[in-house]
Amino acid sequence: MWLWFHKLSSPPYAYRIAGMLRPWLLWPALLLMAVAAYGGLVLSPPDYQQKDAFRIIYVHVPSASLSLMVYVAMAIAAAVGVIWRIKLAHAFAAACAPMGAWFTVLTLATGSIYGKPMWGTWWEWDPRLTSELIQLFLYLGYMALRSSFDETQRADRASAILAIVGVVNVPIVKYSVVWWNSLHQGPSISKLDSPSIDSSMLWPLLLMMLAFVLYFAAVMCDRIRTEILKRERNASWLIENVTES
Amino acid sequence: MPGLLQLAMLVVGRDLKLALRHWDQAIQPLIFFVVVTTLFPLAISPELAELRRISAGVVWVAAMLASLLALESLFRTDVEDGTMEQWTLAGQPLSLMLLSKTITHWLLAGLPIVLMSPIVGTALGMPQSAWGALAGSLALGTGCLSVLGAIGTALTVAVRRGNVLLALLVLPLEMPVLIFGARAVDLSMHGEPVAGPLNLLAAMLLLFLSLGPFAMASAMRISVEN
8 A cells, every 4th residue: 555655756757647537537527428418418307496597507516516525635645645744645735736627617607697596696795606606716815826836845844834824724614604604694505405316316416526526636637647647757767658649 | 141031021122123223113003093083084984873883893803914114123132143043043932932023013013902992993883891801802902913924924034025925825714814803893893792703812812822823933944945
């Protein structure tokens, strides 16, 4: 296990593994996405209150959960990078941030598209929307800090500290926003909380979540390879590799 | 070898002395705080009834911005003249020294705002009954802001044009403090108990005080190494 871990932290090995894994993640992801989209958009019945508009949850919910999951993954990678001084973990964290930011943007966009017919407004200061917006600010801050250093190593370690501080703060932000909102306005919160969800609507959602996770992993394989290429551009193994192929 | 408390006192004393020699610079955050709160009546309405509704938020946002503004000078001179580099090599706990500097930051940029806040609040139509909650929430809250801000400053001190970046990093992290702080003032203006948000602010302050210095120290080590 440890041996494998150490091996994985070497760039040439990780570069190869990521390249090998990518098709095994991407094609299942696309397949599952197609199945889940068919299940969600065609097979599952329209909601008795929200009609067909609820179907946006098949994009909204998976991207919302990924926007959080990616942040946690990024912070864990950053912590691993700081504690054991593994460069590849930093590369992973760097590759995570824009993906996470995009999932957050996607969540916000689908949320407000959903909000227009449901609540009659594009933007509501709903706790979830608000905390998602703050999440986006955290991603943007992380990326801004990273880009403001010229040296990769310093950028890695400085942004790692920010990611760790951020992940400690994320639950506080979540709960404070929920609490803030529950005191100011009641009704809009319960609109998102459907009491229970029928299994014909649930399975496409779960499948779509799995598809999103796989898709994220597949894109990460590409991104991490790019990141390795950028960081190791002068390394001899890479030059050998390129001249071979 | 000085003891830890003595070390902290030394750092606080030195920074206070430096600040008092440039007292006209040290009071800038306070002036900024008053100026920003003056903008709101001009922009919204001179009617006290209308201002009263938003007064808690206005005072809190202004305090947050003033604290942010004062962060700029927190570590910069020490990093530029090499003092900070000496500190990282000194063998004394860097986290404690940075925490002491943060405490000085609070004494200079937090405490004056806390003391000034009842006056500003009254000018915005806040009833006298809310003074306690206002000063209390600001006292706890600006402490949180100082610690979070010091982490952000330690990260960005070596960066060119770091102050916009600093705001971008620190403000999202500070939002919970703003929520609880403004909420406490709002509750007390409506005559409701304020213990809940104040307790939460105190809990956050303790959390930040206990974990923050380590983040500050490791951030500072990255910033000064070359």
